[in-house]
Amino acid sequence: MVLKVKWVDFKSQIDKYIIEGEDLVEKYKSSRTEEEFAELKASKQSWENDVIEFVKKSFEPEHLNFAYEFKAQRGYNLGMKLGIDQKIKNVIQALKDEINGLEYYLKILFISDVIIRADEIDLEERQNLDTEGKLDLILSKLYDLYDDRKYHSIKWILEGNGVNLNNHGEDWDYAKMLENRNLIDTITTKDTGARLTLEGKYAIEQARKAQVTDYSKISSSEEELKALIESVLKEVKKLGIGQQIIFDEFDELRDDIPKLSKKSFGQLLKSKLYDLVTAKALDKALASEIFKEFTNQVLPF
Structure with a gap:
């Protein structure tokens, strides 16, 4: 299964559905009549149908199981x-569960290269990773999920990134190796789940700082760079996240172009994107996409 629309567009639409769901919660949370209860159920059903249809058709092949996954929430007695x-409260809670499920779905998709970045990875190389390579991949993806402090399936992380498990319990073996290094905490349910420890987070950050970014793919043309900046700002505006701080930062970057080498431009771009993510003006996914537009590389976080 591969995402056939741009990730930023997909995420933007899901974010809109999340806001619509939250608006429904706000609208009906104080409802007390049978008529309002009927309206709430109908509105929730319509919202669910829109979400399911959009997600299903955004993938190749169509994500037919999403309807079950999305609505597979714990049951509420509506009798x-x-x-x-109480009936209204139960429907509201079910709606909140689905909203939370969408938020988690975005997080998991974002770290699944095979699904959303299939054209950017060497699948054969991923399938032939040695043990250390697989451990590094697990740590890298857990780092991207660090802030929610939840446990995430090692099996899903590997398979969502092009690594097939050959033996039953192999995910547990990888988890124990990393746990023994104090890099992750683990939990075993149906699958082995893991989350990064602070020591693991620090190790990833130090390793990424040591990486050398290749800025050679940045255009030497001032006009091309300015056109790219204009394109980025149009995309940001289209997505409805055009905070003034974003435009100010890129205006400064555009003004500095004549004075900067490729490397200096790339370093300044990286610094500004990190600042915008820290300020919550951009999310990591969009910042990484913007960095790639200029450098043909993914921005490490």
Whole structure:
């Protein structure tokens, strides 16, 4: 299964659905009548249908299982024995669960290179990673998921990034190796789950600082760089996240172009993108996409 639309467009639309869901919660959270209950159920059903249809058609082949995954929330008794207040509360809670599920779905997709970056990776190389390479991949993806402090399936991380497991329990073996190095905490349920420790987070950050970014792919043409900046700002505006700080930072970058070498331009771009992510003006996914537009490389976080 591969995402056939641009990730930034897909994420933007899902974010809009999340906002629509939150608006429904806000609108009906104080409802107390049978009529409002019926309206809430109908609105929730319509919202679910829109989300499911969009996600299903955004993938090749179509993501047919999403409807089950999306709506597979814990059951709530909506029977006639409940009072109207409780029935409304149950539907609201089910809606909140689905909103939370969408937010988590975006996080998991973002770290799944085979699904959203299939044209950017060497699948054969991924399939032939040695043990250390697989451990590094696990750590890198757990770093991207660090902030939510949840446990994430090692099996899903590997398979979502082009690494097939050959033996039952292999995910547990990788997890124990990393846990023994104090880089992750683990939990075992159906699959082995893991989350990065602070020591693991620090190790990844130090390793990434040591990486040398190749700025040679940056254009030597001032006009091309300015055109790229203009294109980025148009995309940001189209996505509805055009905070003034973004435009100010890129205006400064554009003004500095005549004075900068490729390397200096790339370093300044990287610094500004990091600052914008820290300020929550951009998310990591979009910042990485912007960096790639100029350098043909993914911005490391």
